Amino acid sequence: MFSKTSNQNMNRVTIPRNSLQTYRRIWQASLFCFILAALTGALYRFGMIGWMPQGLSLLNIRHAHSHLMFFGWAVPLPLYILLLRAAGSAGKNSKAVQMMRWSVWGGLIFGLISYPFFLLWGYQPVAIGSASIPLSVAFAGLVMLCWYVYMGGYLKIRSHLKEDAATSWYDAALLLLFISSLGAWGVAVLQAMDLQNPLWAKAMTHFFLASFTEGWVVLAVLALIFGNMAVKERPPFSSNVSISLIVIGAPLTFPYGISESLLTPVLLFTARLGGVLASAGIILALYVLWKRGNWKGSVWTWPLGLLLLKGLMQLGSSVIPSGFWLSDHALRILYLHVLLLGALTLGGVAWLHVEAGTPYRYFSRVVVSVLMVLASLVMMSRLWPPAWSGLWVFYVVTGAALLPAMAVAAMWHKVRRMR
Numbered sequence: 001m002f003s004k005t006s007n008q009n010m011n012r013v014t015i016p017r018n019s020l021q022t023y024r025r026i027w028q029a030s031l032f033c034f035i036l037a038a039l040t041g042a043l044y045r046f047g048m049i050g051w052m053p054q055g056l057s058l059l060n061i062r063h064a065h066s067h068l069m070f071f072g073w074a075v076p077l078p079l080y081i082l083l084l085r086a087a088g089s090a091g092k093n094s095k096a097v098q099m100m101r102w103s104v105w106g107g108l109i110f111g112l113i114s115y116p117f118f119l120l121w122g123y124q125p126v127a128i129g130s131a132s133i134p135l136s137v138a139f140a141g142l143v144m145l146c147w148y149v150y151m152g153g154y155l156k157i158r159s160h161l162k163e164d165a166a167t168s169w170y171d172a173a174l175l176l177l178f179i180s181s182l183g184a185w186g187v188a189v190l191q192a193m194d195l196q197n198p199l200w201a202k203a204m205t206h207f208f209l210a211s212f213t214e215g216w217v218v219l220a221v222l223a224l225i226f227g228n229m230a231v232k233e234r235p236p237f238s239s240n241v242s243i244s245l246i247v248i249g250a251p252l253t254f255p256y257g258i259s260e261s262l263l264t265p266v267l268l269f270t271a272r273l274g275g276v277l278a279s280a281g282i283i284l285a286l287y288v289l290w291k292r293g294n295w296k297g298s299v300w301t302w303p304l305g306l307l308l309l310k311g312l313m314q315l316g317s318s319v320i321p322s323g324f325w326l327s328d329h330a331l332r333i334l335y336l337h338v339l340l341l342g343a344l345t346l347g348g349v350a351w352l353h354v355e356a357g358t359p360y361r362y363f364s365r366v367v368v369s370v371l372m373v374l375a376s377l378v379m380m381s382r383l384w385p386p387a388w389s390g391l392w393v394f395y396v397v398t399g400a401a402l403l404p405a406m407a408v409a410a411m412w413h414k415v416r417r418m419r
Contacts, residue, residue, distance in 0.1 A: 033072025064119035071111025099153035114139035166227030176215030183208030206257035215250035249277025275318030282311035306342035369403035
């Protein structure tokens with residue numbers, strides 16, 4: 001029932017037959033988290049036009065949206081796909097595979113538990129008896145501990161995995177996930193030290209975000225695509241060149257998120273250097289896929305195209321005057337959605353479509369919904385002519401924000417019916 005074409009099976013690590021039946025509740029829980037996070041993002045847009053329940057704030061809604069999207073979607077689905085590869089090589093009953101499996105579940109559960117605390121209180125402490133504890137931060141810390149358990153299981157099983165075009169990309173992705181977590185722990189340490197200089201806390205926060213989005217997310221998407229596009233020949237150069245550029249460059253881009261008033265010339269140079277390296281790594285990897293990958297009827301065109309757009313946007317921000325984009329928050333939101341909603345989400349949904357063999361119209365609806373959200377975000381940025389702006393733009397953005405959740409929910413329902 002869950003079939004693949006012969007071209008898609010070429011040069012792939014063996015995964016269990018009917019893979020979506022293996023630990024199927026994990027991918028279903030991850031899809032649920034995506035839908036809930038997407039609806040929370042839509043709630044944020046409703047709040048911008050004055051339609052928001054009492055007791056909530058835009059800042060806390062944004063925290064709940066982004067953290068659930070990270071903890072429930074951007075991490076668990078790639079980890080699940082890598083788990084299938086491990087199970088295919090070492091067997092489902094392997095202790096290391098079981099260790100990886102339960103750590104994915106732990107991350108999902110703690111991520112979901114943290115959601116209401118982020119939604120209602122953000123990073124603020126919650127009164128529990130005589131104590132005051134930032135529960136959202138505490139549960140986020142437990143999520144990262146689950147990541148470490150997963151990495152421990154992966155290290156145990158790593159020598160048993162068959163080497164293919166995707167293996168090194170997964171190795172690098174997990175490395176950047178670990179590095180990003182260090183930035184999150186650094187924020188907690190700095191808060192405990194109560195330092196007066198706001199630059200340190202900002203730097204550590206954006207070190208986490210840069211290593212996560214520019215590192216983990218990009219490498220995980222490329223690992224997924226390299227593992228599914230049947231790269232048939234040895235590339236013109238080793239993929240390790242692209243991987244190294246991204247691994248080195250991604251963490252260096254953290255100053256891009258720091259406010260312009262705190263940004264020094266050295267930090268700006270660091271961000272530009274990291275952006276050039278990371279974008280060059282992406283473009284080189286896409287060149288390899290373009291020359292050597294199997295493109296016939298490929299659904300991977302969409303996540304790859306948006307990953308290319310992301311790389312070009314990053315390269316552009318690294319060479320043009322910083323005044324164009326540093327003060328435009330909407331432009332950065334567009335950039336992040338090109339990567340996270342565009343390349344990552346369409347990559348995950350493309351994988352689901354290929355594994356389940358769903359009719360193409362379900363995948364295409366997700367593509368259209370994502371493109372409509374990205375187009376609506378252009379309207380919020382300085383790329384949109386001021387003469388065309390007005391209150392109507394906010395209503396368009398709000399309506400578009402509902403579409404991905406609806407399209408993914410329809411695809412989820414279809415996959416479950418096909419089991």
